[in-house]
Each structure stands twice: as C-alpha cells, then as structure tokens.
Amino acid sequence: MDRNDTALRVLSTSDLAGLEISLADVVDTVEHAYRTLAAGQSDNPRKLTVKPADGHSVSYAMLGRDGAREVVAVKTSYKHGLHESRDKQHYYTTLTIYDDVTGLPVAMMDCSRIGSLRTPAVSALLARECAAPGATTALVIGTGTQGRLALPFLLTTLPGLERLLLSGTHPDGIDAVRAELAHHFPGRDIELVTDLSRAARDADVIVATAGAHTPAAIEAEALKPGATSILVGHGLAPSTLHRADRVIATSEAQMRVTGTDMAAADGSFPPVDLELPVIISDASKARTSPEQRIFAYNSGLVVTDIALGHRFAQLAAAQNLGTEISLWT
Template identity: 60%
Template sequence: MLSRSDLADVPIGPAEVVRAVEDAYLAFAGGDSDNPRKLSVAHPDGWSVAYAMLGRDGRRRVVAMKTSYKFDPHHDRSTKRYYTTITLYDDATGLPIAMMDCARVGALRTPAVSALLVRETVRPGARSVLLIGTGTQGRNALPQLLAANPQLDRLMLYGTHAEGLAAVKAELLHHHPEAELEIVDDPYAAARSADVILATAGPGTKVALESSDMAPGAVAVLVGYGLAPSTLGDADRVIATSAEQMALTGTDMAGPDGRLRRVDAELPQILSRRAVGRIAEDEKIFVYNSGLVLTDIAVAHALAVRAIAEGRGTQVPLWD
C-alpha cells in the first residue's frame, strides 16, 4: 500500500513524465495495450461523480484498475472531496505490485498529456501561453508544458486565489529558475494575444472564453473549466485524447442543438503519425484532454517502482 504521503516526494522530473506518457500512447496506437471505455455513475443533482477505469499496458506488462470519486455539492474548495486510487498487477508474474493513492499520478499525468497535445497542435513560431486556474492541474501545468515545448517563453497566468498564484509560480521556478510569469487581471484580453490557452480552472470559475476571444492560429486545451462551448463548436479543428471519452465526459461543451462537434483526430494516432494535429497556421484548434488510464499506469508504475525500491509504503497480507 502506497499512501499519498509515501508518494509525495518520490523524485520524477517533468521530461521523464512526458516521455512515459508518450510511450503509453504509442503502445496503445501500436495495438500493444488495451484501454476500454470508462464507467461512470453520478448523483442526479450533480453532488458527486465516480469513475472506474481498467487498462493493460502491454509494453510494461502491467494491468491496472483505477477508481475516482468526487463529492462537490457546492463547487467550493472547502467542501470538495476527491479520492482516486490505482491498483497495479504484474502481468508477467501474476502478482500484485501495489495499491496506491492516485492523486500525484493524476497531477503529473494530465499536464503531461496537455504538453503533448500542445506540441502536436501549436502553430509554428508560437511563443505565448495563457494558463487559467491555479488548482492542482494549474500548479503542475507549466513545467510539463515547457518540457515538451521549450520555445514558449511568454507565460501568462490568471487566477483568483493568492495562494494558488504563488504555488504556480513556485512550481514553475523550481524547474525553470530563469522563467518569468506574468499575472494577468483580464483573461479575455490575455487570450486574444495567446498562442496557447490551457483551461484548468475548477467548476466555480466565472471565466468562459468564447471562440471570438481566441487569436487566429491559437490552440485551446480544455482540462477543467474556463472555455465556453463556442470554442469547440466554432473550431476549425478538434483534437481529443479519446473521442469516446470526450463523448462521455464532455457533454457540458455541447452546442445549442445538444450535440458535440466530431473529433478530427486523436492523440495516439497523431503521435504515431497516422494523423496530423494541425493543417493550417491560422486554424483555431480546440483540444479535449480527458486522459486515458494507460497514462496513469505509466506514471503510477514509475512512481511505485521507485517508492518500493526506497522501502516506502506498507506491505499488507491482503490475500494471505
């Protein structure tokens, strides 16, 4: 058993996380891994939502099951409860590896996916990025983004929590001491000059950028909240990690007719060069980052192997 505190300071750098996530996508695109559609149940009034995800990483020979549960009745940080776990099994020996808290895994995996999505869709010559949100995803977004896109050197941040703004800056400077972070007061004005928009805010945000707020050639990545449905509906091109999962979890981005725009290409196919992310420089591209459990497996396995080697965690006689 590996707890949140066991995993909190296991060393792993942004570039290594990005490589692990990319490798997981390439294995999936090559037919070496399996990633069935996630299952979900939700409270009818929106108080809670739970997901269950199963995956098999054929290259690492690891099978895993991940669960997540979010209780968020008032869209308020003080009452929100969110728990995720992942259980890893060695598919070469048939033995369990670990049951572990998945908070840090998700905090690292999701921005690494965004970094790859940006790398494959950003226009040539792009330099500026606007990050919306200072929660867990916002705090880890920029180091991962720069690991895959080092040319981005104008970094703008919008948030409403002073401690969150400070945490985003601290995490960025930890990995990139020379970086400069510009705190913006008007996300709409900032968006009009941004080549990349990362929307990682929580459901309580008042920001909802429209398609008209995007500059020609910009790419907008939806991780949490911060984008209006028009950014999807009016996009010249739509990219997703998984069209199937976007259909399941992206219903709040549906157009006036209640339908979601079709996805033009998925990240695994783009990474394997079976599809392209961007066709023209002036395209406005909408990107939906829903994550695949295979990317959780890749990061979780890397953390578990290191944690176990360091003697962390608690060995429990669960099946004795």
C-alpha cells in the same frame, strides 16, 4: 522491481510525495503509453460512471492493460460534495496494479499525485503536437492542482515559449504557480493578467484548468489565428469547440461523456478530427495549416495512469518505500 514478490506494496500520499521524478520522465512515460495504445498493444475500455440523481457525488471505475509494461490495473475515483466549494469536497482515487507476466500483485497507491502529473503532461503533449510553428506565448487559466504545473510542463515540451500568462484570482494559488515555475525553471516568471480576452488574443497556446465555478469563458472570437485551446477543466466557452478549424481529443468517446457543458444547445458535438494517440504515433498530424484554430480536449485515459503509476511503483520499490501487506493470506 522484484516480479516474484508476493506482497502487495501499499503506497500512501506521503510515500509518493517523497519520490523525485523529472517532468521529462513524466512526459516520456505518458507519451510511451499513448504509442503503445496506438500500436494496439494496450487496452483502454470505456470508464464506468455512477452519479446519484441529485448530483452530490460522482464515482468512476477504469480498467486497463499496458502491453509494453505488461501490467493490468484498476483505477477508482470518488468525489463527494460537488455542490460545495472545493475546500469542502472529498476526493479519493486509487490505482491497483498487477503483473500480467507473473500474475502477482504489484502495488496499490493513492492516485492523486499520478493525476496531478499526468494531466498537465497530456496538455503539454497536446500543445507540442497542436501549436502553430513559432509559438511564443502561453496562457493558463486557473491556479488549482492542474494550473500549478501547467506552465512547467508546457516549457518541457515547448522550450521556445517566451511569455507565460496566468489568469487567476486566488492569491495562494497564484503564489503556488510561481513557486512551481521557479522550482522547475529558475529565473522564469509569470505575467498575471486581468483582461482575459486581451490575453487570449496574444496567446498561441491556451490551457484552461479552472474549476467549475469560474466566471472565465473565452469565446472563439477572442482567439488569434493559429491559436491552440486546450480544455482540462473550465475557462473556455463552447464556441471555441464549435467554431474550431480542427478538433483534437485524447478520447472522442470520453469527451462526449464528460464534456457535456461544451455541447451545443441540442446536445451535439462537432466530430473529432483526430485523437491524441494517433497523433503521437506519427500516423497523422494535428495541424495542417499554420492559421488553423485548434481545440483540444484533455480527458484522462487510464493507460497513462497505469504507466505513470507503474513508474512510481518501480521508484518506490527501489527506495523500499510503502508498506507491504499479505492481503490474500
């Protein structure tokens, strides 16, 4: 990427859709962002949130700096129609990146694909760090945006997985999960499950990605010894958090803000044992016993969006994709 380019490269949804990036590249980029943060080289302040009293919309603003890539970025997120079904909601998210060496703008982009890749990559890193030795069975709950790439990313970090279970109710979503899995791992397929509690008793790793209206809610007693439960959206009951032997989070502060549906009746949360950046840095281990049931909360840190967005900006510049505008002239 030309660090002396004074124009702002604007990357649309279609521009980013045409960029090829491997799952391993995404995982490596996200993991490196965590390592840089744990080393004190990056900054990830707490997000700002605005939500009207009736709860019909929610918006976020997140500022961060990647010390390894030497870039600063601002991410914004706005969702409207929270009381509506998913197909009636409006969602817009953008990332604007600046070069912190030259002081020049780098790119502004739609951040939806960044999030659709970053989140399952983080789940896969949580699974790699938290799963009991010899884990062979993974269960994914939900077939939306996050559910569709959950299994390919899990296979990227846990190649020893043998059984891939899926709990979903939407035929199009189930087909999409199968298509993504076949694309990235030809010859592999899912086992569609209808008895969620029984499937949970078989699963070494559970990734809950379902939407807010799902009836699915696995209770703690359904988990086998040594199970790792990762919450991205919905599908796990609060007991899986409160009765866990170990609690891991990408950010304890964010869990307490965005995970309020998992709080106890008095609004309390159990303490978080470790945050993922510390684990990724090899300073501590997520699991101290094979029999521990681990609960992991996956909430986004903007430094991972920045790293992955900058990687996409590099790929786009190399292919001359996007529209360059002189916004400040």
